[in-house]
Amino acid sequence: MYLVSSCLAGIPCRYDGKSCTNPKIAELVKQGKAIPVCPELLAGLPVPRPCCEIVVDKSGKKKVMSANGEDLTKEFDNGAREALRIASENGIKKAVLKSKSPSCGCGCIYDGTFSGRVIPGNGKAAQLLLENGIEVLTENEADMLKVFG
Numbered sequence: 001m002y003l004v005s006s007c008l009a010g011i012p013c014r015y016d017g018k019s020c021t022n023p024k025i026a027e028l029v030k031q032g033k034a035i036p037v038c039p040e041l042l043a044g045l046p047v048p049r050p051c052c053e054i055v056v057d058k059s060g061k062k063k064v065m066s067a068n069g070e071d072l073t074k075e076f077d078n079g080a081r082e083a084l085r086i087a088s089e090n091g092i093k094k095a096v097l098k099s100k101s102p103s104c105g106c107g108c109i110y111d112g113t114f115s116g117r118v119i120p121g122n123g124k125a126a127q128l129l130l131e132n133g134i135e136v137l138t139e140n141e142a143d144m145l146k147v148f149g
């Protein structure tokens with residue numbers, strides 16, 4: 001069983017009200033072999049919602065800020081915890097999550113300037129899953145490694 005980002009499974013839960021469907025992941029969910037989660041919806045955030053990125057403040061602390069200047073760190077941390085709870089309750093050891101997202105990104109994320117640039121780093125949910133021993137791949141890595149055939 002995999003944990004997968006809901007937007008990859010075809011659910012229109014992105015900040016812009018769209019999905020980014022990966023047909024193999026959507027099929028896996030249909031077959032009951034993957035559980036879709038959207039940490040940001042689990043945190044109670046709406047669709048659509050302002051675009052968010054992880055920024056580092058002057059004291060070096062990481063925060064999740066929306067493009068209109070709202071600090072949503074608490075919500076993103078709550079969503080990450082909910083995603084971990086679902087993974088743990090279902091004995092899940094592998095996740096395939098949407099690249100670059102401030103929640104789901106793994107390995108690289110947007111740099112906090114809302115300019116489209118990426119830097120090394122993990123989204124809040126991906127980081128918490130990794131810290132709890134869950135393997136996390138992006139959809140690109142899963143495709144490249146032919147994880148789903």
Ligand code: SF4
Nearest residue numbers: 005007038098101104
């Ligand atoms: S939080 Fe994750 S699952 Fe939800 S829309 Fe963003 S990338 Fe997709």
